[in-house]
Amino acid sequence: MEWISSLLFALALGTGGVLFAGKVRTLRRNIQLGKSINRSDRPSERWALMARVAMGQSKMGGRPLAAFFHFLIYAGFVLINIEVLEIVIDGLFGTHRVFARPLGSFYPVVIGFFEILAVGVLAACVVFLIRRNGGRIERFKQPELNGWPNRDAHLILYIEMVLMSALLLMNAAEAHLVNPAHPEGAPPYVVSRWLMPLFAGWDPGALHLAERGLWWFHILGILAFLNYLPYSKHFHIVLAFPNVWFSKLEPKGQLDSMPEVEAEVRKMLDPNANPYATDDSGAAPARFGAKDAPDLNRIQLLNAYSCTECGRCTSVCPANQTGKKLSPRKIMMDVRDRIEEIGRRIDQGHETPTEAGTPLLDGRISREELWACTSCNACVEACPVNIDPLSIIIDMRRYLVMEESAAPQELNGMMGNIENNGAPWPFNQADRLQWAEQG
Amino acid sequence: MMNVKTMAEWAQAGEMPEVLFWVGCAGSFDDRAKKVTVAFARLLDRAGVRYAVLGPEESCTGDPAKRSGNEFLFQMQAMTNIEVLNGYGVQNVVTTCPHCFNTLKNEYPALGGQYTVMHHTQFLDNLLKTGRLKVEGGQFEGLKITYHDPCYLGRANGEYEAPRSLLHSLEADLVEMKRCKSKGFCCGAGGAQMFKEPELGREDVNHARTREALETGASVVAAGCPFCNTMLTDGVKHQGREAQVKVYDVAELLEQSYQSDKPSS
Structure with a gap:
């Protein structure tokens, strides 16, 4: 009979793993719909940054309460995985608490530590539910969270609470059972011993059933949660790491240069250039800037998938905070939703996947949002995982201006002045030294 | 009338100045910003x-065009600017505008303009620390001053302390x-907003x-950017507090410290 259980477990594990890998491949394919970008310079600096910002969560500190509880869940997630490893080995080989024997009397200490972490995670989830629903934190009340994003946020917290509870209840049920095989590692453990009364008076058969049932529920729940991740904002627990690794290392004020524009401008300024020269490379002219999600680069798309919708960006955005429509978080969510939509259409076999659905510009992101940005970099500074919403806003402005000549009228005036007299205002370049007469 | 020499005059004399003062469009044409230009030039003197300055050879760095999306x-x-600067062999640039500063320092190198900005x-x-300028x-003892971090000096380039x-x-x-500092709130002018009406909001x-x-x-709001200066000055007027609260560039305050009367407060 033991082998049936092992077989079922292997099947569940295999299915969970294959499904997850499949979805990750799809996600990777979607990210690769973006333009390629080379950002792997200064690798040692990048590893250090990843260690500090992603692993060390150095940018979470601005809000100490959230930072503390977030760190609890993070530590719980990482460390309880050691116990999940034991569960997987037990499941595959029909063993029971396989780490108990080698660890001896240290085992209950380890499990006890995990139980304390589990309680920490539970407490953090409760705090987060209160924060999210208490109505006092503006960034949780923004309209872009209506519907699925809000349900997603709640679902994640509920699932984590259920999984942690299953773990503790399983240990409590087992504590009533005698385990003659290795008594030194057997429960009761430090937290679950307080839950033992829940199972008081159960006969050994029922206890065994409860313990097994909770064991299976817990591990199947983990596998299900794993497969939920790529559909959820919660995938940030994985993508935060590569996302930080690919951070922009240049000063925040530095916008990228456009080499394709440079080639054109150099020709315009070169007195020896052949004015009749034609481009016979045969390549289709690339679109300037971004109109739709695939016009963005792969790091911008990775940014979108890494966003966990915390809204720190939006809560410091001067445009948003003074009532304008722009919300940097919404920009990231729109990009992710659009590239997901295009990905789905590819999976459905559409030949022109970008030509239907809701495009990024005008469909999801309005011009009003784009022109409200002051490029102040507060959103970039605020993001705990170094997402750069500003670069997307600028790329979309580039499309509007260079492909559609659709800047606001006053900006056209400003740019006309720069072209004609080298200043954003209509003053004569020859008068640039007039200030000296006042001195 | 100040005696300000242009780069062309220095070159004609076969000499190289220590530094090029990039005045910028606001510093050249905006009446309020021109006062900052004068104050800074006096401090240099x-x-x-x-x-040196470029004078009529200076032209907009292109910052508001780039931020509007017009690459x-x-x-x-x-x-065009790089051709002028490189033609004179300019190496050191100083500017009173954080937008010019950011563009010259960060965005000109990719196009062939490498300067210490x-x-x-x-x-x-630096002048104070090296003793060339003494305070x-x-x-200003006891005068309450608050400093507004310009986004393009602070967050954009990490300079909060100078x-x-x-x-x-x-x-x-x-x-x-x-x-303040990395959490400083924008004045509202960046990203070419200076040149347009804001979108509808509260x-x-x-x-x-x-x-x-x-x-x-x-009683004094110190700024380090001509656009912040305009925005904050307008803001103070909007609150009807212009009689009590003045907006000055940091350079103006330093320059005032050499004058006999205190700045109006």
């Missing part, structure tokens, strides 16, 4: 800095706004920021 116009401006607060701080302390160090050397009572960004500045109880 006082410290005996051999500097063509930006690069046209940049390449400083914001004027950094340059002045006649006491003038302007504060200058204000400290003036022995002013520096009070911080609740959002209020204007500069009004929100000015409220924070006024909440400190400071």
Whole structure:
């Protein structure tokens, strides 16, 4: 009979793993719909940054309460995985608490530590539910969270609470059972011993059933949660790491240069250039800037998938905070939703996947949002995982201006002045030294 | 009338100045910003800095064009300016505008313009630290000053200390706004917003920021950017507090410290 259980477990594990890998491949394919970008310079600096910002969560500190509880869940997630490893080995080989024997009397200490972490995670989830629903934190009340994003946020917290509870209840049920095989590692453990009364008076058969049932529920729940991740904002627990690794290392004020524009401008300024020269490379002219999600680069798309919708960006955005429509978080969510939509259409076999659905510009992101940005970099500074919403806003402005000549009228005036007299205002370049007469 | 030499005049004399003062469009044409230009030039003279300006050979760096999405116009401006700068062999640049500073320092290198670029607060701080400029302390003692971080100097380039160090050397009572340094709140002018009406909202960004500045109880709001200066000055007027609260560039405050009367407060 033991082998049936092992077989079922292997099947569940295999299915969970294959499904997850499949979805990750799809996600990777979607990210690769973006333009390629080379950002792997200064690798040692990048590893250090990843260690500090992603692993060390150095940018979470601005809000100490959230930072503390977030760190609890993070530590719980990482460390309880050691116990999940034991569960997987037990499941595959029909063993029971396989780490108990080698660890001896240290085992209950380890499990006890995990139980304390589990309680920490539970407490953090409760705090987060209160924060999210208490109505006092503006960034949780923004309209872009209506519907699925809000349900997603709640679902994640509920699932984590259920999984942690299953773990503790399983240990409590087992504590009533005698385990003659290795008594030194057997429960009761430090937290679950307080839950033992829940199972008081159960006969050994029922206890065994409860313990097994909770064991299976817990591990199947983990596998299900794993497969939920790529559909959820919660995938940030994985993508935060590569996302930080690919951070922009240049000063925040530095916008990228456009080499394709440079080639054109150099020709315009070169007195020896052949004015009749034609481009016979045969390549289709690339679109300037971004109109739709695939016009963005792969790091911008990775940014979108890494966003966990915390809204720190939006809560410091001067445009948003003074009532304008722009919300940097919404920009990231729109990009992710659009590239997901295009990905789905590819999976459905559409030949022109970008030509239907809701495009990024005008469909999801309005011009009003784009022109409200002051490029102040507060959103970039605020993001705990170094997402750069500003670069997307600028790329979309580039499309509007260079492909559609659709800047606001006053900006056209400003740019006309720069072209004609080298200043954003209509003053004569020859008068640039007039200030000296006042001195 | 100040005696300001252009790069062309230096070149004609076969000499090279220490530094090129990039005046910028606001510094050249905006009446308020021109006063900052004059104040900074006086400080350069006082410290005996051999500097040049480009004068009529200077042209917009292209910052507002780039931030509006017009990379063509930006690069046209940049390449034209780089040709002038490289033609004179310019190596050191100082500017009173954080937008010019950011563009010259960060965005010109990709197009062939490599210069050591400083914001004027950094340059002045250096002059004080090297003793070329001495503060006649006491003038500002007890005066409450709050400093507004320009986004393009602060977050964009990580410079929070030089302007504060200058204000400290003036022995002013520096009070911080609740959002400052890396968390500083924008004045509302960046990203070419200076040149257009804001989108519809509850209020204007500069009004929100000015409220924070006024909440400190400071009688002087120090700025380091001509656009911030305009936005905050307008904000103070909007609150009807222009009689009590003045907006000055950090360079103006330093320059005032050499004058006999205190700045109006």
